[in-house]
Amino acid sequence: MGVVIIDGSTIRDFVNDEAAFTKAIDKGFADLDIDNDGVLSRSELRKSFESLRLIESHFGADIVATATPDELTKLYDSIFVKFDRDRNGTVDREEFGNEMRKIMLAIADGLGSSPIQMALDDSDQSLIKQAADLEASKLPA
Numbered sequence: 393m394g395v396v397i398i399d400g401s402t403i404r405d406f407v408n409d410e411a412a413f414t415k416a417i418d419k420g421f422a423d424l425d426i427d428n429d430g431v432l433s434r435s436e437l438r439k440s441f442e443s444l445r446l447i448e449s450h451f452g453a454d455i456v457a458t459a460t461p462d463e464l465t466k467l468y469d470s471i472f473v474k475f476d477r478d479r480n481g482t483v484d485r486e487e488f489g490n491e492m493r494k495i496m497l498a499i500a501d502g503l504g505s506s507p508i509q510m511a512l513d514d515s516d517q518s519l520i521k522q523a524a525d526l527e528a529s530k531l532p533a
């Protein structure tokens with residue numbers, strides 16, 4: 393378990409690094425598409441939010457800890473609708489990438505220039521962790 397310091401620019405640099413972000417999204421999408429049909433279903437997307445810990449990042453850990461199962465389902469449904477731009481009931485790679493970009497930038501705006509500390513497992517594959525890793529890789533040794 394390591395602690396990383398993240399501020400808005402950490403995330404923004406990651407999202408704006410086309411190669412790094414595209415790679416992360418591609419990998420994330422492939423990992424999430426459990427049945428390999430090329431699109432994400434409602435339940436696949438829900439798993440992604442659980443595993444990427446985006447709800448916690450975006451809305452705060454308290455929401456997830458205190459919400460009833462019904463409330464959580466509603467929350468995930470509302471997120472799914474945001475992703476599913478063309479309302480065809482599934483999320484394709486492009487819809488996924490576009491919305492993840494928006495979410496990451498919203499998180500970046502929320503953080504602004506006030507750094508926060510996040511405790512992240514080394515095996516953590518969240519986009520936040522990847523953003524932190526990218527920034528670390530650019531620091532002078």
Ligand SMILES: [Ca+2]
Pocket residue numbers: 424425426427428429430431432433436
């Ligand atoms: Ca699928």
Ligand SMILES: [Ca+2]
Pocket residue numbers: 475476477478479480481482483484487
């Ligand atoms: Ca769609």
